[in-house]
Amino acid sequence: MAGAARATHGMEQREVGRQQVFDTIRAAGRIARIDIARQTSVSPATVTAITSELLAAGLIEEIVPEDREGAKRGRPRVALKIRGAAHLLAGLKIADRAVTVILVDFEGQTVAEYDQPLPHPVMSPAEMVGLVEAALDGACKLAGRSRTEISGAGVGLSGLIDARNNFVHWSPNLDARNVHLGRMLSEALPCPFFIDNDANLVAKAEQLFGEGRNTSDFIVITIEMGVGMGIVIDNRIYRGERGCGAEFGHTKVQLDGALCRCGQRGCLEAYVGDYALLREANIRSGAAPEEDLSRLYARARRGDAMAQSILDRAGRMFAMGLANVINIFDPKLVILSGEQMAYDFLYSEAVLARVRASVVQVDAPLPEIRIHEWGDLMWAKGAAAYAMEGVSALTIKGLATNEA
Amino acid sequence: MAGAARATHGMEQREVGRQQVFDTIRAAGRIARIDIARQTSVSPATVTAITSELLAAGLIEEIVPEDREGAKRGRPRVALKIRGAAHLLAGLKIADRAVTVILVDFEGQTVAEYDQPLPHPVMSPAEMVGLVEAALDGACKLAGRSRTEISGAGVGLSGLIDARNNFVHWSPNLDARNVHLGRMLSEALPCPFFIDNDANLVAKAEQLFGEGRNTSDFIVITIEMGVGMGIVIDNRIYRGERGCGAEFGHTKVQLDGALCRCGQRGCLEAYVGDYALLREANIRSGAAPEEDLSRLYARARRGDAMAQSILDRAGRMFAMGLANVINIFDPKLVILSGEQMAYDFLYSEAVLARVRASVVQVDAPLPEIRIHEWGDLMWAKGAAAYAMEGVSALTIKGLATNEA
DNA sequence: AGCAATTTTTTTGAAGATCAAATTAAATAA
DNA sequence: TTATTTAATTTGATCTTCAAAAAAATTGCT
Structure with missing residues (x-):
């Protein structure tokens, strides 16, 4: 198809x-x-x-x-x-340390990449608008283009986003709740903005450019600080009623389990998120100083039993959560997306075998699970893909009226 | 809307x-x-x-x-x-003890109800075809109608069903796997048959006649022997790739938890299904004879600590599973459907409060959770609703060509 | 070269389908 | 009775799509 x-x-x-x-x-x-x-x-x-x-x-x-x-x-x-030259699009990913911008043409070809460091990870909505503006300026300068040439920009943000309304229920990078970020940006800058949860942006990138290009229904799992999920049903991203569905990371995998940063207990994220692993590593290693995550992985690879045990439990919890998602959706395809480091443990063959064993068994092929490694720009590219889709829709709709 | x-x-x-x-x-x-x-x-x-x-x-x-x-x-x-008289439709629910049949007119008005007891709960596909035939005959006789008047029949079955192909991957009531039951029935009897998982049938009944009549997206949870779920997205039942999604009952709520009849561990059903509760009751009460479920409920109501503890844990597990579904789908509406007995415990206010507390919090109203009590005929009515929809679609499509 | 064969693209004309506006129908209010 | 109001139907224009025919751009064969 x-x-x-x-x-x-x-x-x-x-x-x-x-x-x-x-x-x-x-x-x-x-x-x-x-x-x-x-x-x-x-x-x-x-x-x-x-x-x-x-x-x-x-x-x-x-x-x-x-x-x-x-x-x-x-x-x-x-x-x-x-026609690539038809539009210039921007994708921005706001993370804890920096805003990453990518400029792409209408074909998806990269025009420029740019990083704008954050003065502090948590900021006011107004500050964020200024930051986005500065980041776009920086990227445009690099590419020798004017900011006014940008037809649309996608913005990816951690947190609970109502993408339909370009509205931020909550984000760890904002000091306020319920922010009409899309409206603020569109007012400050002269192009349409499309805000979404970062996991959905990756799903969009997979749909337009990646593994999901020829698939109408699939699920994307992303692991970063937290755990994200994007659901594509019938070629559309499924968002739920309030626009904040697909909260895979806050799926509960243990009754009254580990404390999550969302305040609840037993969330998957509280077992497999970066901060959760660090917490465990620090607790178990006694009063050691704050450990770096890569050191944890390194120790596990060297055969350190404690490090392995931490990652093993994370893998088992992850497998359980993923199996639940598969049992609910029975998807054709699951794309596990992420950076290299997590692969050996969360995306390992042992974990996937565990997932397969926890899925309802029928005499039909299991959902395909593909691992897709993305570079650093994964998130920003997803944001650009989202902008691209939005601008396409607007332009194509525009054709109807402007034709006279 | x-x-x-x-x-x-x-x-x-x-x-x-x-x-x-x-x-x-x-x-x-x-x-x-x-x-x-x-x-x-x-x-x-x-x-x-x-x-x-x-x-x-x-x-x-x-x-x-x-x-x-x-x-x-x-x-x-x-x-x-x-126009009610336009079509006569049948709905059948095959359970462990009997086949329940309902005949309805095109408006959904009940014409007749009939019960055909099962000689034994597990049977061959051919036996099941004979049974369905006998059940339809019985119902038709009761209503004074001929079997040939039936325009279509829906059949609800426990197990893993591929409704798109009217195919049974597995059912606890069949001694064979991978049965083309729909084809067999349509060949033996002169009307189209529509097979589906029983939880989906309830969802269809809610959509056509019940609480979901004016809602495009909702989720139905059913509790019987097992736990079922039906997902309605954009006015359509979501079925997944292999047609056997929505396996809520086999969602895992405990790592390496209780043994489920599906052979895996930690399934929700292994904590809240009838057989799971009975198992617990029997184990805990020592060598007592097989306890009746209603007696367990009665004891809990009387204040028996052990009985309460059994039901309490089931409630907590159920809340966790339901919260997971809500976190994934962010639905507008959840309909909890079932018979009276389960209400006081699984659908209690305490359990629902626990669900609400386990859902990702945003400043927007939580999904509405409605409890819908159905009588015994719930399942059969759902099957009839499904047949109704199938026949409507066929008839309406037929208009196109027959119009000359 | 020239003509037949083949495949893609465009043009043409007919068949539907929808809808705004006009018309008709069926009631009440004055 | 007549005006007014609301519902339903008819009419005619507009818009789409598509099958069939025509045109365009090649290769293969003699």
Whole structure:
């Protein structure tokens, strides 16, 4: 199946078609009209109509045919692709130490990367707006572009986010609750902003550029300070009623268990999050000074029993939580995303075997579990992907009216 | 919002409209054309067109106006409703002791109820087909109708069901795995059969007739022998890739915990299922004979500490599992469905308070948790609801071609 | 070269479907 | 009776999609 989305929500009929064709092109990278028609069950006639609209609007472009390799008879197909120059997009990830910015073109090609250090990890909403502005400026300067060229920006944030309303219920990096961050940013800067939970951003990146490109339903698990989850159902990110679902990290894995930073007990995050591992390492090693996480991993690798025991329990808890998610969703695909360090333990074969053993057994293949290593820019790229989708939707909707 | 479904999957444009109008009428019970137009954002002109199609096909009917109470000026609205006589539908629930059958008309009105006892709880697929046939015969005889009048039958079964393919991965009542039960039934009997997990059937009943009638997204929890869950997302039952998602009962609530009948450890069901409670009661009471569950409840109500302790732990585990589901889905509504006996303990205020305390906290109203008591026929009615939906879809699709 | 064969893309014209506006229908109020 | 109000239907224009036909751009074969 094609990776074409089918978001039929309050759209005009033609808008649906345009979106579908556009998404198909993006999912394919480069694709001829005839194949778009085959993949989408839209007739070639309509594909011609829609693609010529998109061409006229400058959103896509034809590729000059070059490779005469698989030379068959017949009129040669001419491939279409997204026109990178159509839009410049920004993705920002706000973490404890810095704001990471990435500028990408409409094709997803990186234009510039930039890091803006944080003066302090917790700040006021106004400070955050200023920080975002500074970060965008820095990135634009680096790329030799103007800030006004940016068509849209995605912002990834830890915490509880209502993405539909670009609203922050709570974030560890803000000193206030219930902040209309999206509105504040859109007022301060002249482009649309799209705020989301950082795990959802990774899911979006997987959907647009990554392992989820040809899958309509999948789940992404991310491990950073906390544990995050992004759920894609029917090509859309599932967000729940208040926009703050998918709180995998605060799923309970132990009755009255370890204390979590959210104030509750037994959360998965309180067993596998960075801070939880550090807490354990420090407690068990007596009055030792604050240990670095990489040292814990190193000790475990060297065979240190205590370090191994800490990570082993984390792995068992993680397996239990993941099995629960699989039992609930029965997904086609699970993508475990993260940085190298966690791999050997949380994403180890032993843990995955444990997951498989804890899933309801039927005579049908188990969900595929893929591990996808991302570099540092994973989060920011996800934010950019989100902006890209938002801007695509806006632009395609815009075509309807501006056509006169 | 109206309870109108929006299942835009591979449907023709008109089919979507018809389905939408039809669903709106069913959700409303009785409703005038003008209100259909207002609720669905379909124009009055189109509503007229579609309803006259449905009228001509005999699927709906006009109600003779009678109540001149809220007498306003203007042409009086004429209400439409589903035409009960349009179809006769059957719902069957296969449990350990008996097959319960309910016959309903197209409006959902009960026509007959019938119980067919089981010779033995575990049987071969062929035996089950015979049993279903006998049960339908019995019900039809009772109602004075012929078996050939039945337009469709829903069958609810415990176990792991792939509803999309009417396929049984596994059921405790079958002595074989991987049974194409739907195909076997449709071949033996001359009407379409719709097989599903029993929890999903309850969800369907809630959606068509119950608390979920005006809600596009909700979750149903059922407690019987095991623990079941039905997930409704965007007006559709979510089933997962292999068709066997929503296995709430086999969600793990304790690492290496109590042994479940599925062979794994720590499943929620192994703490709150009937058989789990009985097991505990029997173990704790020493060599006492097999205790009846109602006696356990009675003892707890009388203040027996041991009985209370058993039920208390079950309640805590249940709260934990339910909180996990809420943290993952952030649903608008959770419906706890079941029989009276379980209420005082699993659905008690203490348990619900515990759930609320274990859910991620934001400054937005918590998901609503409603308790819905059903009679014995809950399951069979759900099966009938499922058949009803299947037959509606088939009939409405049929209109397209038969119209010449 | 020239023509047949093949494949992709575009054009054309017919068939639906929706909807705004106009019209008709059926009541009450004055 | 006549005006007013509200509901339902009809009408005609607009918009989409698509099948079929035509055009375009190749290769293969003689």
